[in-house]
Amino acid sequence: MKGLLVVVWKEMLHLRGDKTGLRLMFLVPVVQLFVLGYALTTEVKNTPVAVVDYCACEQSRSLAHTVLSHPLFRSQGFVESEKQMRRLMDRGEVRVGLVIPPDFSMRLEASWRAINSGKSRPDRGAPVRVIIDGQDGNSSQVAGGYLQAILRQWSGQRLEEQIAGTGRNVRQMVPVEVDEAFLFNPLLKSSWYMVPGIAVLLVTMVTALLTGLSIVREKEAGTLEQLMVTPIRPWQVVLGKTGPYMLIGFFELSAILLLAGLWFGIPMRGSVFLLFFFAFIYMFSSLGIGILVSTLARTQVQALFMIWFFLLFFILLSGFFVPIQNLPGWVQNLTLVNPVRYFMAALRDILLKGSDFSSLYGHATSMLLLGAGLFGAAFLTFKRKVE
Amino acid sequence: MKSFSPRRVVAMARKEFRHILRDGQTLAIILVLPVFMMFLYGYALNLDPSEIAVIVEDAEGSRESRFVISAIDASDMFAVVGTRNAAAHPEALFRGQDVRAVFRIPAGFTHSLRSAGSPARVQVLIDGADPNLATLIRNAAAPLVRGASLEILGISPPSLIAPLSVILYNPEQKSSLYFVPGLMAVILLLISALLTSVTLVREKESGTLEQLFITPLHPFEILTGKMLPYILLAAVDGVLVMAVGYAAFDLRVKGSLLFLSFASLIYIFAGLSLGLLISTVAKRQQHAMMLALGATLMPSVILSGFIFPIAGMPAFLQALSHIIPATWFLEIVRGVVLKGTGLAELGLQVLALSVEGFLLLGLALLKFRSKL
Numbered sequence: 001m002k003g004l005l006v007v008v009w010k011e012m013l014h015l016r017g018d019k020t021g022l023r024l025m026f027l028v029p030v031v032q033l034f035v036l037g038y039a040l041t042t043e044v045k046n047t048p049v050a051v052v053d054y055c056a057c058e059q060s061r062s063l064a065h066t067v068l069s070h071p072l073f074r075s076q077g078f079v080e081s082e083k084q085m086r087r088l089m090d091r092g093e094v095r096v097g098l099v100i101p102p103d104f105s106m107r108l109e110a111s112w113r114a115i116n117s118g119k120s121r122p123d124r125g126a127p128v129r130v131i132i133d134g135q136d137g138n139s140s141q142v143a144g145g146y147l148q149a150i151l152r153q154w155s156g157q158r159l160e161e162q163i164a165g166t167g168r169n170v171r172q173m174v175p176v177e178v179d180e181a182f183l184f185n186p187l188l189k190s191s192w193y194m195v196p197g198i199a200v201l202l203v204t205m206v207t208a209l210l211t212g213l214s215i216v217r218e219k220e221a222g223t224l225e226q227l228m229v230t231p232i233r234p235w236q237v238v239l240g241k242t243g244p245y246m247l248i249g250f251f252e253l254s255a256i257l258l259l260a261g262l263w264f265g266i267p268m269r270g271s272v273f274l275l276f277f278f279a280f281i282y283m284f285s286s287l288g289i290g291i292l293v294s295t296l297a298r299t300q301v302q303a304l305f306m307i308w309f310f311l312l313f314f315i316l317l318s319g320f321f322v323p324i325q326n327l328p329g330w331v332q333n334l335t336l337v338n339p340v341r342y343f344m345a346a347l348r349d350i351l352l353k354g355s356d357f358s359s360l361y362g363h364a365t366s367m368l369l370l371g372a373g374l375f376g377a378a379f380l381t382f383k384r385k386v387e
Numbered sequence: 388m389k390s391f392s393p394r395r396v397v398a399m400a401r402k403e404f405r406h407i408l409r410d411g412q413t414l415a416i417i418l419v420l421p422v423f424m425m426f427l428y429g430y431a432l433n434l435d436p437s438e439i440a441v442i443v444e445d446a447e448g449s450r451e452s453r454f455v456i457s458a459i460d461a462s463d464m465f466a467v468v469g470t471r472n473a474a475a476h477p478e479a480l481f482r483g484q485d486v487r488a489v490f491r492i493p494a495g496f497t498h499s500l501r502s503a504g505s506p507a508r509v510q511v512l513i514d515g516a517d518p519n520l521a522t523l524i525r526n527a528a529a530p531l532v533r534g535a536s537l538e539i540l541g542i543s544p545p546s547l548i549a550p551l552s553v554i555l556y557n558p559e560q561k562s563s564l565y566f567v568p569g570l571m572a573v574i575l576l577l578i579s580a581l582l583t584s585v586t587l588v589r590e591k592e593s594g595t596l597e598q599l600f601i602t603p604l605h606p607f608e609i610l611t612g613k614m615l616p617y618i619l620l621a622a623v624d625g626v627l628v629m630a631v632g633y634a635a636f637d638l639r640v641k642g643s644l645l646f647l648s649f650a651s652l653i654y655i656f657a658g659l660s661l662g663l664l665i666s667t668v669a670k671r672q673q674h675a676m677m678l679a680l681g682a683t684l685m686p687s688v689i690l691s692g693f694i695f696p697i698a699g700m701p702a703f704l705q706a707l708s709h710i711i712p713a714t715w716f717l718e719i720v721r722g723v724v725l726k727g728t729g730l731a732e733l734g735l736q737v738l739a740l741s742v743e744g745f746l747l748l749g750l751a752l753l754k755f756r757s758k759l
Contacts, residue, residue, distance in 0.1 A: 044517035125549035137560035138434035145526030182515030
């Protein structure tokens with residue numbers, strides 16, 4: 001036990017001596033939290049939109065203005081021809097376009113007459129064309145959906161006005177209504193989803209990267225060998241070197257959660273205690289990765305690269321911004337051994353949904369198993385290497 | 388001052404090449420990492436949802452309500468993983484599970500649907516935690532339920548307008564076609580900025596850079612000689628990305644390959660200048676890597692529009708994103724590959740990249756000179 005405390009004390013002295021490193025350790029995550037908290041947004045807004053209005057009639061103007069003035073879009077105004085529109089789309093200045101054909105008002109009139117005559121399968125309506133820049137499948141799908149909804153709304157409003165003119169009930173025409181309600185994040189703020197994810201990344205970075213580097217640094221300097229010839233046991237070295245970083249990890253997590261609540265306004269609906277419990281069992285995995293890498297890498301640069309490589313892989317497949325259900329089946333199976341995945345889900349669920357242990361024990365079990373496996377493997381490799 | 392000699396530059400370049408070929412780690416970064424990243428991003432970065440797990444609360448249990456449920460299940464977007472009678476606390480359904488939405492069909496659904504009174508109401512509770520997914524669910528849910536209900540009645544929805552969607556550039560909406568060309572921007576920068584800065588600092592650390600400076604070689608011959616192999620390697624990686632994209636992801640370049648190569652060279656030049664600048668600032672390899680990864684690569688992945696749309700960011704980050712060379716190059720590479728555009732449309736981007744390259748080079752040379 002004394003040996004363990006000596007190593008912890010030694011590591012603390014190292015940390016205190018490295019003032020620049022210490023400052024970076026706390027400054028970098030805070031800066032990253034702010035930049036990433038705002039940058040990692042999948043919100044589709046300010047999409048540049050333009051309209052080609054070949055009809056130039058009263059109805060087409062009304063439709064065009066509804067689209068152009070919509071707050072979800074950024075208006076690029078009217079464009080003379082489809083060819084011109086295509087040029088603007090090629091240059092990326094317009095991403096969604098609406099083309100209103102010359103016979104728009106005529107067809108509108110015709111479809112109204114068909115509806116009014118009470119046919120059960122009336123004319124499909126006056127055709128308009130929606131042109132979408134489909135490069136980015138996700139954004140274009142969302143932006144296209146917005147435009148479709150705006151068109152539907154405009155059509156519904158016109159219809160209602162015209163039906164009201166005939167004295168009939170509009171409800172007979174549209175016998176079903178769909179109400180949507182968003183739970184947990186009613187304003188659909190990206191930061192509410194991303195900031196807890198960023199907290200996971202930063203905790204991982206601190207624990208995996210710093211531990212790995214600190215061990216490799218001693219290896220490079222030859223002081224690790226010196227440590228091994230003292231009566232201090234390998235397990236004392238491992239625990240003594242990881243302990244302080246675990247503490248730093250907890251400290252950073254608390255700071256990030258505080259900022260998340262105070263600055264980003266993210267609610268804390270679950271138990272803080274449960275959250276820290278999850279962080280604790282998660283750190284065995286991330287510290288294990290750090291130690292494993294330190295046994296493989298000969299230099300700090302190598303260690304840095306390996307950890308970066310590991311993290312790239314783990315983070316991309318953690319559900320951080322790509323839902324795991326979207327991944328191909330075999331990749332989904334791969335994520336079952338990804339500790340980041342479980343901590344990511346648990347942290348978000350505790351913060352946003354107020355989940356308690358009974359709904360998260362599956363995650364806890366997986367994390368415990370992975371943590372025990374990774375940390376155990378790391379320790380055994382470390383012991384074999386030094387002996 | 389000695390005159391600039393191509394022969395000495397080539398000698399320097401050959402020395403550097405030997406270093407690279409001997410170092411397994413560098414070779415792995417150059418050859419294995421790009422291919423690995425392509426497969427990872429090409430397959431894993433799929434933001435199009437399909438078969439989202441949903442639960443249906445069917446308070447009616449009639450033929451009609453079951454018809455609506457089967458329509459939801461049959462769509463590509465949703466998969467019904469459970470049906471249940473009305474529950475008191477629907478929030479609990481979302482905790483610790485993959486369920487993203489609950490469709491609630493009320494009792495008396497069919498009656499309201501068929502009668503002339505108030506319309507039938509179907510409620511959709513959506514897990515808003517992931518706002519992107521929530522938006523996609525909302526966009527899909529209402530038309531689906533409405534369509535199924537109207538089909539029960541055997542009528543078409545009365546609509547005054549019939550929008551017809553045309554999707555340009557990537558009609559099948561494949562995520563890989565968007566992310567794989569984008570990877571060019573990341574990988575070329577990795578090679579040009581990261582590797583050069585690390586190797587330069589390594590020579591600085593071991594003192595061999597000073598030894599080189601007392602040889603008859605002119606400092607600029609040393610620099611050019613050291614950069615040359617990395618230009619070549621970056622070019623090899625560019626070809627590698629395109630070739631793997633062609634073979635594995637059906638990527639077809641719509642525009643001019645010549646223009647793309649030309650723009651890539653300008654981008655590599657900007658990356659090298661950045662690497663050079665980092666190497667003049669960093670004293671140790673570790674610092675060089677931190678700087679290169681933290682200050683250039685991270686923002687290039689996050690702020691350049693590679694994954695996250697720039698238009699969704701706040702104004703100050705949008706401004707920042709336009710300082711990053713990768714932002715400009717991404718517009719070029721996606722324009723050429725997906726849209727088939729050329730210099731006429733992308734002149735501004737090419738100009739911006741060139742100006743940035745020269746600015747970075749000028750800064751690096753200034754710093755470099757003062758260090759000598």
